[in-house]
Amino acid sequence: AQKITQTQPGMFVQEKEAVTLDCTYDTSDQSYGLFWYKQPSSGEMIFLIYQGSYDEQNATEGRYSLNFQKARKSANLVISASQLGDSAMYFCAMREGRRSNYQLIWGAGTKLIIKP
């Protein structure tokens, strides 16, 4: 079974509009972390935002916020007031808290294109 599911392969959004990128996850661990990364066409992977499973508040970083719904196992990324520079691939990833597992598990990504 997929551990991280991103159901939107691609999205077109008008500049200045808000964007929600979907991510659902599957884990039996109580302790885990959820991450969003941005990858422009140049290839570098840029860390955006992190949510811990025990965090009671939704994470926010500037224009980025994470809509964390633990019971539904969803961790959607919200970008407010989108800009042309937001056009990129966006990946949701999870790191489970078990000692033996130090890897990030990745979703397939969503390609976001911001239209002027």
Add this chain to the structure above:
Amino acid sequence: KAGVTQTPRYLIKTRGQQVTLSCSPISGHRSVSWYQQTPGQGLQFLFEYFSETQRNKGNFPGRFSGRQFSNSRSEMNVSTLELGDSALYLCASSPGGEGTIQPQHFGDGTRLSIL
């Protein structure tokens, strides 16, 4: 604070050759992870090192190996290159302490092309 540095940025090799990629983590970070990214398979975990010890390994053949030095710099080696090894190889670092989950910060990647 300098970020994660990967060298080289681009590499072209032929089948059967071997290659070594280098990664210098953020100062103070002791954990280094490697990932392979291809259009068909997406992002796949290769291995993770902490304090010169491999803590976890992904499902890759033995041709893929790595190591970490005492200064936390890491190298990965791929021997007997195959066409399917063409990919973007990403290195990430994090502080890496036990019992904590911290964001990984990535380098710009090495784009490897096999002819």
